[in-house]
Amino acid sequence: MPLTWLVLILLTLVGLGFILGRRRALRSANGDARLLHSRPHFYGANVALSTLVPSLGVLVIWLLLQPVLIDRSVSHMIPPEMVPADTTLGLVMSDVRRVAEGLDVAVARGVMSERDSNTLRTELTDLRARLGEVGVALGQDVRPEVLSAAQSYRRLSHAGTMGMTLVVLAVAIAGFGFSLIQSRKEFRARNVVERGILSLLILAASLAILTTVGIVLSMLFETINFFGLHDWRDFFFGNTWAPNFRGESELSILPLLWGTIYISLIALFVAVPVGLFAAIYLSEYAGPKTRSFAKPLLEILAGIPTIVYGLFALLTVGPMLAGLFGQGGALGVSWMAGATSVLTAGLVMGIMLIPFVSSLSDDIINAVPQSMRDGSLGLGATQSETIRQVVLPAALPGIVGAVLLATSRAVGETMIVVMGAGAIAKFSANPFDSMTTITTRIVSQLTGDGDFSSPETLVAFALGLSLFVLTLGLNVLALYIVRTYREQYE
Amino acid sequence: MFDAPTIGSTVELQDSKITASGVHVFYGDTHAIKDVNVNIAAKTVTAFIGPSGCGKSTFLRCLNRMNDTIDTCRVEGNIHLDGEDIYDRRVDPVQLRAKVGMVFQKPNPFPKSIYDNVAYGARIHGLARNKSELDAIVEKALRRAALWGEVKDRLGAPGTGLSGGQQQRLCIARAVATEPEVLLMDEPCSALDPIATAQVEELIDDLRTRFSVVIVTHSMQQAARVSQKTAFFHLGHLVEFGDTPTIFTNPSDERTESYITGRIG
Ligand SMILES: Nc1ncnc2c1ncn2[C@@H]1O[C@H](COP(=O)(O)OP(=O)(O)OP(=O)(O)O)[C@@H](O)[C@H]1O
Ligand SMILES: [Mg+2]
Numbered sequence: 001m002p003l004t005w006l007v008l009i010l011l012t013l014v015g016l017g018f019i020l021g022r023r024r025a026l027r028s029a030n031g032d033a034r035l036l037h038s039r040p041h042f043y044g045a046n047v048a049l050s051t052l053v054p055s056l057g058v059l060v061i062w063l064l065l066q067p068v069l070i071d072r073s074v075s076h077m078i079p080p081e082m083v084p085a086d087t088t089l090g091l092v093m094s095d096v097r098r099v100a101e102g103l104d105v106a107v108a109r110g111v112m113s114e115r116d117s118n119t120l121r122t123e124l125t126d127l128r129a130r131l132g133e134v135g136v137a138l139g140q141d142v143r144p145e146v147l148s149a150a151q152s153y154r155r156l157s158h159a160g161t162m163g164m165t166l167v168v169l170a171v172a173i174a175g176f177g178f179s180l181i182q183s184r185k186e187f188r189a190r191n192v193v194e195r196g197i198l199s200l201l202i203l204a205a206s207l208a209i210l211t212t213v214g215i216v217l218s219m220l221f222e223t224i225n226f227f228g229l230h231d232w233r234d235f236f237f238g239n240t241w242a243p244n245f246r247g248e249s250e251l252s253i254l255p256l257l258w259g260t261i262y263i264s265l266i267a268l269f270v271a272v273p274v275g276l277f278a279a280i281y282l283s284e285y286a287g288p289k290t291r292s293f294a295k296p297l298l299e300i301l302a303g304i305p306t307i308v309y310g311l312f313a314l315l316t317v318g319p320m321l322a323g324l325f326g327q328g329g330a331l332g333v334s335w336m337a338g339a340t341s342v343l344t345a346g347l348v349m350g351i352m353l354i355p356f357v358s359s360l361s362d363d364i365i366n367a368v369p370q371s372m373r374d375g376s377l378g379l380g381a382t383q384s385e386t387i388r389q390v391v392l393p394a395a396l397p398g399i400v401g402a403v404l405l406a407t408s409r410a411v412g413e414t415m416i417v418v419m420g421a422g423a424i425a426k427f428s429a430n431p432f433d434s435m436t437t438i439t440t441r442i443v444s445q446l447t448g449d450g451d452f453s454s455p456e457t458l459v460a461f462a463l464g465l466s467l468f469v470l471t472l473g474l475n476v477l478a479l480y481i482v483r484t485y486r487e488q489y490e
Numbered sequence: 491m492f493d494a495p496t497i498g499s500t501v502e503l504q505d506s507k508i509t510a511s512g513v514h515v516f517y518g519d520t521h522a523i524k525d526v527n528v529n530i531a532a533k534t535v536t537a538f539i540g541p542s543g544c545g546k547s548t549f550l551r552c553l554n555r556m557n558d559t560i561d562t563c564r565v566e567g568n569i570h571l572d573g574e575d576i577y578d579r580r581v582d583p584v585q586l587r588a589k590v591g592m593v594f595q596k597p598n599p600f601p602k603s604i605y606d607n608v609a610y611g612a613r614i615h616g617l618a619r620n621k622s623e624l625d626a627i628v629e630k631a632l633r634r635a636a637l638w639g640e641v642k643d644r645l646g647a648p649g650t651g652l653s654g655g656q657q658q659r660l661c662i663a664r665a666v667a668t669e670p671e672v673l674l675m676d677e678p679c680s681a682l683d684p685i686a687t688a689q690v691e692e693l694i695d696d697l698r699t700r701f702s703v704v705i706v707t708h709s710m711q712q713a714a715r716v717s718q719k720t721a722f723f724h725l726g727h728l729v730e731f732g733d734t735p736t737i738f739t740n741p742s743d744e745r746t747e748s749y750i751t752g753r754i755g
Contacts, residue, residue: 380588380591381611389614394600394601
């Protein structure tokens with residue numbers, strides 16, 4: 001485990017650096033910490049960071065690059081005719097890596113000497129059997145090209161690991177020595193350490209942003225592929241969703257978008273009034289006792305996984321609605337063909353969103369300062385007048401933000417729709433019809449056994465990107481509203 | 491020894507608007523007001539003075555039951571408005587507060603336009619039959635609070651966008667607009683310049699012709715200028731209560747004298 005050792009050595013250096021840096025700085029001030037520019041531990045932290053950060057950076061980059069570079073140089077050794085028509089170079093390369101690992105294991109177990117492993121010949125040894133003995137199973141006999149590729153793969157990675165260890169240690173020691181020499185009393189260690197911490201924070205922030213960008217880019221490439229295979233006019237302006245794995249599909253987002261919007265609207269019709277009223281009751285009327293058990297109870301509702309809500313839709317709400325509005329139902333109207341419908345999914349999704357809306361709104365209403373209520377009550381307004389005319393208007397931007405966040409959750413919801421709304425893509429205004437949404441179609445297009453490069457599969461990325469743009473738009477709108485009207489009461 | 495309560499001079503009961511007797515206020519376990527007896531006369535200005543934290547605001551808030559909004563707060567004793575117990579269960583605090591208006595220590599304009607801030611009370615109590623009457627109420631209230639000249643061109647701007655002193659006058663205008671019978675003002679001039687202060691004092695003097703005004707102030711000069719009666723609070727006790735000239739020229743309690751001359755604060 002050379003990597004573990006390397007990391008341990010690094011950490012030891014870091015600890016040592018902290019102690020030595022601190023001590024050296026103190027000594028330069030003759031032990032009087034007040035003469036130092038910074039508090040002593042900043043000198044220690046400076047040495048520790050100078051040792052750790054550059055070397056760790058080199059280590060990470062090396063670990064990321066080495067396999068790529070070795071793969072590239074080794075794959076030259078595999079002649080093109082070696083790659084059978086039904087596989088790819090990547091598969092052969094994974095064979096190479098398998099064999100190389102097998103040799104590593106064999107050497108580590110002492111079944112084979114290091115020299116043997118480098119001079120093995122397929123003509124002379126049954127490598128598959130020998131590796132089988134140490135527990136490395138190979139799918140087929142090893143071909144000579146693969147073996148020699150594996151042998152050079154091993155050589156290169158050994159050399160790489162060795163080089164890595166040396167370089168990382170050198171960088172660490174250089175940082176250690178340099179910063180230790182710096183640790184004198186006039187050195188501004190605090191500023192340096194704080195700048196270092198600042199860059200760590202920036203790094204974390206940019207990592208999150210870069211991930212988002214990466215996700216979008218990967219979707220974007222696949223989406224571009226899709227539009228190369230399928231007419232964009234059909235996708236954006238067509239009116240039928242009819243994927244057909246033999247080709248000639250009609251893949252329009254519009255019926256799915258309609259289903260998404262319809263179900264989300266019903267969900268919001270349920271969640272917004274109920275959630276808002278619950279929040280008003282909890283924050284303005286309920287006594288501390290009621291609050292202390294009602295609020296956690298509502299928040300439990302928020303912790304239920306959506307698949308459970310889906311079951312609720314499938315087993316309870318759907319049949320109940322069918323029993324009311326279906327054929328031979330209690331109302332005798334037979335509007336509903338089956339248990340799955342827009343209404344089923346919308347209602348259950350609404351229930352799911354209630355705690356989301358209520359808990360966000362509750363926080364927002366509580367943030368309205370008490371002095372605002374006092375002002376209104378002091379003028380002889382009743383409590384409900386105060387709530388309607390002062391508290392809610394003051395909290396409105398935040399509440400709108402909460403509703404928009406709830407909307408983007410509704411738009412992105414999948415499980416409840418799968419289990420509650422059915423799988424038929426169509427334009428219909430009847431809430432008792434089955435319908436489907438963008439999210440569920442993404443799942444079904446990707447989990448089908450279609451070819452990964454067919455438009456029927458790639459359409460999932462275009463749908464995903466559209467969904468991303470939709471929810472991003474909603475979130476930006478929410479942020480904009482919250483920002484514009486915030487601080488009004490400060 | 492400073493803790494000992496002293497009841498102020500005898501008061502004429504016949505024209506008293508508010509009578510408070512044996513009032514105690516507790517915040518949880520904190521005993522903030524200790525056995526206070528006060529008569530607030532009709533058509534007079536009463537000043538509450540005393541060092542910071544002595545309970546002036548607390549007592550003021552008892553007079554229109556604003557302490558009801560604080561969960562931990564408990565009020566004991568009797569407070570009568572026009573002979574009626576305001577803490578009686580049959581009394582609606584909402585109606586009480588319409589009669590006993592309040593200007594708070596910290597300006598708290600609503601996040602609404604200047605116009606809507608002032609029109610708020612009038613709208614709730616239906617004081618105006620149409621838009622032009624409401625306009626008149628708003629203009630009059632803003633003029634009385636010495637704010638009209640500064641805001642008449644931007645009545646639609648948010649009240650929260652005004653300066654601290656302007657917000658304070660906006661809150662005064664808001665309270666005056668509902669025409670209360672008693673106006674409680676908690677340090678209404680703490681953020682005002684001398685000119686605006688003079689204008690607010692003029693307003694107080696004007697209000698006195700019809701209403702009672704209770705004003706909390708840290709300025710001895712202000713108390714002496716605007717009030718006819720002064721109450722001195724110290725550590726939750728009402729130490730001395732009487733005619734303003736008497737309190738300022740010839741206090742009977744040594745604590746009052748030390749406070750007025752600036753020796754305790
Ligand atoms: N909401 C509250 N909860 C608990 N204690 C409070 C509360 N409000 C006031 N108190 C306490 O009651 C006492 C009186 O406070 P009050 O606000 O009446 O003082 P004050 O005389 O108005 O002072 P200032 O001149 O600084 O405004 C103080 O000791 C204060 O700490
Ligand atoms: Mg006060």
